[in-house]
Amino acid sequence: MATPYALDTVFAALADPTRRAILSMLLEDDMAVTDVAEPFEMSLAAISKHLMILTRAGLISQEKRGRVKWCKLEPDALRDASVWMQGFGQFEPVNLEAFERFLERELGGDSG
């Protein structure tokens, strides 16, 4: 079934740097909430809220196993938004290098 995730919610979720950083982290592996929160100078509750927003947007899913809640990236939710944007720009095809530069910049990886 075609994703009914509203663009509103997806774009709004992506508009926050903390949430984009979380998504980047989840690219590598699924993570528990506490581990997601670890690199941020912010309360666990704040991270929990961010994860809620990402979940509502369909960008991640959360599964509770025991007392640990695992967060998993759901990149499909990005497809509609991606299609929308490409419709405007008709940009060059996927450029992974550019993307990795972004991740470095966003995660503050410019120091070394």
Next chain:
Amino acid sequence: MATPYALDTVFAALADPTRRAILSMLLEDDMAVTDVAEPFEMSLAAISKHLMILTRAGLISQEKRGRVKWCKLEPDALRDASVWMQGFGQFEPVNLEAFERFLERELGGDSG
């Protein structure tokens, strides 16, 4: 020079349906503020604010000629954001059909 437009601003600008509709309208042609506002049931001042947000995000440019301010789409500002999103999904290449379906849906073009 590579666009320094912050992803924050671009995604936040895209998170509002009115603003996305405005961008869609500007795909077809440059428009004056009053003409942009015409199809919306909203004050001119509100539209003016939306246009300001789109301008700050770099998604449009505004040029004043006489007493008319012309709005022009600047799709380049979408490139960075598009690259970012594609990095996650590595979706199928540009799908114009899907995009047009979106425009129809978003602009409420289903009524006839």
Next chain:
DNA sequence: GCGACATTCAACCGTCTGGTTGATCTTTTC
């Protein structure tokens, strides 16, 4: 220069956001 037009400014309002803290709930561990 006066009136009409195009657009923004300024003040205001209700709501959402992003953060805090402390309490709460569930699950694990001993």
Next chain:
DNA sequence: GAAAAGATCAACCAGACGGTTGAATGTCGC
């Protein structure tokens, strides 16, 4: 079964957002 860990809830706060209205600014046309 009590303590500790994982995570959320609840209440609160400052600030931004999306909208309104009315006044102000600037420009065109006569």
